[in-house]
Amino acid sequence: MDKIIEQLNMKPVEILIPDYIIEQWQQLLEMMLSSNFSDIVLLNKLKSADYKYLGRAFQDQQEIAIDELTIITQQFSDCLEQEDQRIKKKIAEKVYINSDLAADDIFYLGLPVRWPQGKIFAVLSFYSRDCSLWKTSNLNQIEFAINLIESNLKLIYQNNFNSNLNDYYSKLIDILPVGVLIENEQGIILKANEELEQITGFTKSELIGSSIFETLVPENNSANARQDIKKILADNILSQRIFSQDKFSTEKYLYLQEQKINLPDNSIGIVSIQTDITDKVMIEKQVVDLLNKQKILLDSIDIQIWFADDINHYGIVNEARAEFLGLAKEEIRGKKITEVMQEDKSIQSCLASNRFVFETKQKYHVEEKIKNHTGDLRTLAVTKTPILNEDNKVDAIVCTAVDITEQRRQEAKIKYASYHDSLTELYNRSFMEKEINDFDCKDNLPISVIMIDLNGLKLVNDTYGHLAGDNLLQKMAAILKNSCRNSDIVVRWGGDEFVILLPKTKQKNLEEVISRINTKLADNYLLEAGSKIPLSAAIGSAIKSEVYQNIFDILDQAEEIMYKNKLTESKSVKSNIVNSLLRTLSEKSQETGQHSTRMAKLAIKIAKKMQLSTIEINKLILIAKLHDIGKTVIPESILNKKTELTEEEWRIIRNHPAVGHRILNATEEFSHISGEVLSHHEFWDGSGYPRGLKGEEIPLLARIIAIVDAYDVMTNKQSYKAPLSKSAALAEIESCSGSQFDPELVELFIKIMKNVVKIK
Template identity: 40%
Template sequence: RFTAVNQQWLDTFGYSRGEVIGKWFGDFLSPINREVFNQNFPIFKAQGYKHAEFEVLHKNGNPLFIAFEGKIGYDLDGKFKQTHCILKDITKQKAAENSLRLSEEKYRKITENISDIIWTTDMNLKTTYVSPSIEYVLGESVQDHLKQSLEEKITPDCLIRVHELFSEELEKEKNNKSDKNRTRVIELEHYHADGSIVWLAMNISFLRDEFGNVIGLQGVSRDITELKHARDNLRYISEHDDLTGLYNRRYFEKEIKRLDVENQLPLSIIVVDINGLKLINDSFGRTEGDKTIKQTANILSSSLREGDVLARTGGDEFCILLSKTNIQTAREHLRTIEIACEQYNLKTPNKSFHINLSFGAATKETATVTFQHTYKEAEDYMRQRKLLVGKSSRSAVISSIKATMLEKSFETQEHEDRLSALTKKIGSIMNLSQIEINSLELLSKLHDIGKVAIAERILKKPGKLNEDEWIEMRKHPEIGYRIAMSSSETAPIAEYILCHHERWDGSGYPRKLRGTEIPLLSRILAIADAYDAMTENRVYNETRTPEEAFEEIKKCAGTQFDPEIAEIFVQMMKTKE
């Protein structure tokens, strides 16, 4: 049963988190796939890994084709604990496959009504007859085609293949090993009269005289250019990641099988993971996250040698296979990638969009070691590196995000400093602990960090926001919560950030909490923030005197603000005056 799913899972299948957690995986499968899943799950548990494709039902009832990558998680005793699954929506790929089938059917119907090219040659492979349909298919007259040599008609590679096939068949004929009615099918690139390439599928057999002696070739050629392109396109889709254009996990696993042989040893693998990708997605949206993924792909691609295989094997993970490469050379390759990242970051002023990667490398030296063991060794090393650099990396990104937020909005460092002073003073009067007062100071600086994901035109709009703009603006506490949760230093105040726009009467957002359901520190910040907004110059609000602000706070006590804290605040400020 589900214990956790990410937001992408929920967005893909249309469910809320509450509708998924605790449910059985099979509840979301079509009936046929549910039965197959039940049958295969024991095999999955035994093998520890499973790749499969099946249908999952969207909440609206529509089936989605899904690529399933699953791993079994074990406890310290090696017993089954849980499954870890990655699902990828491949509905478009399946649609492409169906489109290809429809295209092939359409092609067959069309070609049934179009004459194919019928031809004969002599023993020197010079054309002796060609049907008039040559003009439709290749754009040239019968006379012109008969004058041309084979070298002028097909590409050099195809010319070699034709001669090899002809020699092979003649040898079989000589040794009486060939069926007299044998037909060979070959696909060739043929030159069109306009210089373009036409793919022809040729059914070829020997042309014989009345005594059965071979006097040349005869055949029927059909234009398969569109079909060939459709096949190539489908093959590309099935082997490549649609975002980066790199090879995907399916192709990468095929390459492992190809290269995991003794004559390719030592075989090295480099595992690469993007640090902080989730933080970028939460802060700036998936578009910026996708840009980071694509830029990482560009950096990795630029470092490849001939024969290296680079693939995107997960959302934020890449792998490079390096055949005939020892561990020292693999580590030198890592350094090349690190230098490329450093050079890119130097050219990127906004540190929020710097490329920060964690690496792991390992090498299979002998055939007695399984490549799965080598792969796991590289992954383990990468995870260790990620733990070591992750904390400082996330902190740096959050600081950069805050700087970006200040640049694109009317918020200022001075506003944060005033809030910090006010909230700490209130906390002191209320006898809060030093930890809580420190949290108030950090909350004052980061409460609006979620605004980094809000459009600048909304943040800097001089007039009132319309309904659509308000809907967008109200997202910033949740975005700020996710950003804060990404770092251990800011996670303790994440809940306060989420709730700093809740109101005492329950009319706030995002969760419409009421009264003391709202965290105390959020209630303190709300009053200090409102006071500062009223008494400081803001383009969207008329500046009020402190006395006017006090009256407004007292007026809103019990509706917008905690009445006790409102009274403490007003009394504190009047005493200060």
């Protein structure tokens, strides 16, 4: 801009006076001399020794030295500029008589001649030996002369100014940062500036005198251009953006401002102001493209975004917010919050947060539950940020809401899982260890603690599998929860152990809770594979009555009592479970008590013949009683099937020795015979099951049981066949000697059975 201003400033230049004017002034001076008004008349430029306007009559006045006159005139000029107080008299505001400036006997009269703008151009000086010549009438003549000269100056000045002004405007147009084109009504270019050269690629010489239709207007746009000329000549001012190409076919975007003007020759023309906006248009396109991408982005993301123009009204919203509200985006913008949101609680919360941001100018964040348009309660993380203007006032609020419903649900699940046992839904040990210090407070005294150990879990797991054991644990958990109050904390401590913390519970109330647990245990059974397994548990309890008592010491006391009770009750509990299993087996198959009794009698005969110890004989009696306890897990449909078993059904049948082994191993009372029960279906030749033992690898008592079991089954009625006679059964056993049965035991058994009439 400084460069432009520098070029626009007009430098003062000397205005030349035409020769014909100088000649007129010479004639004026001679006329004044001829009127005997003065001895000498001079018209000289201010502060100049150049007497261009010296009257020709001056040549007759040689007795006055020119240097003296110069000094006098110069002094007068200085007085004019300084407004010296020695100027004594003023006549007609232009004529000054100054006797102080007289030299010798010469009197001086000086009058300033001025340019139209008031500056002094020259001094009209009169020199005379007799000042009485300067009468009023003569002074009027002098004033006329000055007016005439100043009129000439005014005309000269105006002509010079007009010429300079034309040059000035021409220069101004050339340095303007926009293209300027002046054309006539026919579109002939009369004027073009330098910037237009840059825009169009044409030089001034190529443009001026040519038609715009030959140079600037593409052929395919000439019709539109002619219509535009008509509109402009009809006094319309056109402003438009056009697509164009320069001389070198470079594509450009121009902004045109065009209107009608009067040309110097009084004809009509058009001025066209052209701005190259190619870069701006490209930027605009990039911005529009970016905005479109941002709009697509904002509308494609799941985050809800909207503006609040004030506390009560919605601004623009994205697709996610509109979808949440169940409205189109256009239906929301400008609407009141009360017109868009339905739930009063949500409306008040939204208005309150808007008010907070507008008034405090601070960001606001809240997590709140809001119903969407379908009525589904969603958890939203809402953030509201103020948009501040230059005056530090809030213009609007940009709001975002992230639906974190699923995130919070997952977090709740994780938290629940971290503090709950997944199988029983009870609190777990981690929860209790975390919360027990808060629970252990004076307000909760007395605090009662119950420790429970579920009986028979291992036996059920080994008999029916861990799924049955899980069912047993779930039944136990349900009994404990139903026996307690809402304020009590029931915890699965680990494995088959449970803990109950009971706040504000005295001894009497504690005993009532334990009584309810025992009653419910007695009334419930685990029904598994047709078996009815009784529930029982060892229970211990203790009470913290004083603040100083350590809650963990109370837990240890309850646990110690529980283990004492478990040791006392364990044997009878497991025996009850085994007996229950045997009853179940008897109820759903032909494995009756008579079968095991007959087997025991036959086994005792062999044992005595072999002179086995009493201990071995007692083991045989137990083995005979419990050898098929593993069949309790076999479905009744397989046990009593009258047709041939499938391969899968045989697989299930062959698994019962291993199940029986696990059951008996889980009880201290019967674990010592578990190995014989596991082996009672092994064959002497190694083709039996489940381990394929052979010969004396098979325990002796298991070999005895195998023979008596086979004999009793063959000689007694079965669901799938009639009984064999004694001789036929013995013959069958003898035929299997050395393959299925121990040959020595077969030989002994046949000898014994020859003397036995019938086993009952």
